[in-house]
Amino acid sequence: MNDWQIFTGNSEPHDNWELPAPPKWRPFGQEIDQNKNRNQVRGETFQPREEEIKMINAALYLRRPLLITGKPGTGKSSLAYAVARELMLGEVLYWPIASRTTLKDGLYSYDAIARLQEVKQQQNSSKASSIEDYITLGPLGTALLPSAKPRVLLIDEIDKSDIDLPNDLLNIFEEGRFEIEELVRLKKEIPVVEVRTAYTADISHEIIEGRVICTTFPLVILTSNGERDFPPPFLRRCLRLTMKEPDKAQLVKIIAAHLGKEIADPNNSTKLTNEALNTLVDNFIQERNSKTLANDQLLNALFMVTKGRIDTKDGLIKQLLQDLGQVEEDE
Structure with a gap:
């Protein structure tokens, strides 16, 4: 699953790479509608x-x-x-x-x-x-x-x-x-x-x-x-x-508003199964009981699964869902 990585760390310079389209919430000039800014998109996707x-x-x-x-x-x-x-x-x-x-x-x-x-x-x-x-x-x-x-x-x-x-x-x-x-x-x-x-x-x-x-x-x-x-x-x-933290049904709505097309696209080889999506959401809610987590952390993880082509059990998922309430100690 490492073929998704642009930076390989092998010290060999290369320029034959291309980034996928950015997350909907991080367009930086690549908006579909150039008259919209990111704050307007926030208003569209809020549930x-x-x-x-x-x-x-x-x-x-x-x-x-x-x-x-x-x-x-x-x-x-x-x-x-x-x-x-x-x-x-x-x-x-x-x-x-x-x-x-x-x-x-x-x-x-x-x-x-x-x-x-x-x-x-x-x-x-x-x-x-x-x-x-x-x-x-x-x-x-x-x-x-x-x-x-x-x-x-x-x-x-x-x-x-x-x-x-x-x-x-x-x-x-x-x-x-x-x-x-x-x-x-x-x-x-x-x-x-x-x-x-x-x-x-x-x-x-x-x-x-x-x-x-x-x-x-x-x-x-x-x-x-x-x-x-x-x-x-x-x-x-x-x-x-x-403002309460969203329950599972609300999280699914938020995910659909931000990543619905990517997740539902039948031509997407990294399409999430309903089972995998449910598992990620359930784990997020469970982790949230003991940690401070933000909704956009879950969106970041899902984007990396659909666009970065990483497995839902990849260690990167855990790193993207780190507790915001404390600094991780060196082991």
């Missing part, structure tokens, strides 16, 4: 449960943020892309959280140094420097712009934040508005400015007197791996959902 569907609808009706807790790989982030795709709400605004992330990072950025340098360079020029060229709305700030339908904002891994960030978000979630201080100070001289937003398409938007006031509260999805507790005032303002 929501009934309780997840209900909580999304509750968040939309109640105009409340939805705090989703669950183990890595359970689809917390993918849910946001699935909602945006089905409801045609446009690009998901993504705000990844780190320990030093502040509320202002999410609202807007102002490059004061660049503007100062520009002003100095233009002192002897008739062209005036415009402040709007140095302000960019962040994901949260963009989500709060006036709109007919809610924008989708994904605040990823909120449990990694500084202890103050959840409380700092409370007023924004309640009021749905904020001010850009640099523009408020100039509102008499420059009442209307057009600033860049957080959209990847670099869309701009008019800001009047430095204030952003939402007309439709965005669908805010906050994800957490359950690594910390949040203050009661923050939890009171959020709806909460715990």
Whole structure:
């Protein structure tokens, strides 16, 4: 079964090799539809449960943020892309959280140094420097712009934040508005400015007197791996959902969404039998009881069976399904 290996380790250079088509979730420019990115594909292939569907609808009706807790790989982030795709709400605004992330990072950025340098360079020029060229709305700030339908904002891994960030978000979630201080100070001289937003398409938007006031509260999805507790005032303002690990029937749906064609193709010499597929899924579920495993690890293993032509009992399968919760010790 070693004929599938491209790198042989025999020190003999060779270029008569070719990679198979990439996994559906790792296309890198080889998408069937070039107008789609990987996040859009995530939205297409996500398989929501009934309780997840209900909580999304509750968040939309109640105009409340939805705090989703669950183990890595359970689809917390993918849910946001699935909602945006089905409801045609446009690009998901993504705000990844780190320990030093502040509320202002999410609202807007102002490059004061660049503007100062520009002003100095233009002192002897008739062209005036415009402040709007140095302000960019962040994901949260963009989500709060006036709109007919809610924008989708994904605040990823909120449990990694500084202890103050959840409380700092409370007023924004309640009021749905904020001010850009640099523009408020100039509102008499420059009442209307057009600033860049957080959209990847670099869309701009008019800001009047430095204030952003939402007309439709965005669908805010906050994800957490359950690594910390949040203050009661923050939890009171959020709806909460715990994403469970998929059972066997749901795993089969996920596999079919990602690898259905490859597994079912009768012309595929490495076609998985139902028995072999069931065994892999059953073993994955059993291992998951004592390990931290993500769904995409199982997909990786299945891809290597169908495209890499390895046997379902190959040692590589075990290595692809290593516990995410601990580092393997040297034997």
